[in-house]
Amino acid sequence: MExxxxxxxVLEEQTGQGKNxxxxxxxxxxxxxxxxxxxxxFSAWGDIADQVKNLNPGGPIRVSFELESREYNGKWYTDAxxxxxxxxxxxxxxxxxxxxxxxxxxxxxxVDLAPISDxxxxx
Numbered sequence: 001m002e003x004x005x006x007x008x009x010v011l012e013e014q015t016g017q018g019k020n021x022x023x024x025x026x027x028x029x030x031x032x033x034x035x036x037x038x039x040x041x042f043s044a045w046g047d048i049a050d051q052v053k054n055l056n057p058g059g060p061i062r063v064s065f066e067l068e069s070r071e072y073n074g075k076w077y078t079d080a081x082x083x084x085x086x087x088x089x090x091x092x093x094x095x096x097x098x099x100x101x102x103x104x105x106x107x108x109x110x111v112d113l114a115p116i117s118d119x120x121x122x123x
Contacts, residue, residue, distance in 0.1 A: 003040060004062045005032040007055055007087060026052050028082075030061055042082045052085065061087040 011027035026049035032038045042063055044052045055061065064084035069076055 001067065002062060002064050003030060003032065004060070005030045005037075005040075007057050007059055007061045008039065009057060010053055010055065013049060013053070024049050026050075028052050028055070030063060040080060042080045044082045044085070048082060048085065052082075055085070055087040059087065061085065 007028060008031045009029040011029075013024055013026045015022065015024045017023075024046065026044050028042055028044065030040050030042065032040070042065060062085070063082050065080045065082045067078060067080055069078045071077075
């Protein structure tokens, strides 16, 4: 999936030790350019996490990502994992060609976030 908007914030890097060695993760926030803008939190892992810190908050960004949900103690948590970022860091693309979960290449899908007319609003 893909989402375009404006980078609003880059969060602190998190690191840890797992059974496969050291890992690092960095979150970042993108605000959509829709009539009713939404903020979306993305996670970037490994080399992508290193490159996210060089992006300019306030600049345009397009994120290719995959969604994953998991259950823990009867509650469900959803994570948007970025695997390609086209951002405001000199126009350079950031890519990780392999999915973190399956080891297979993923195909991005576009999320249509077209504005909703006032007649379609539920309130």
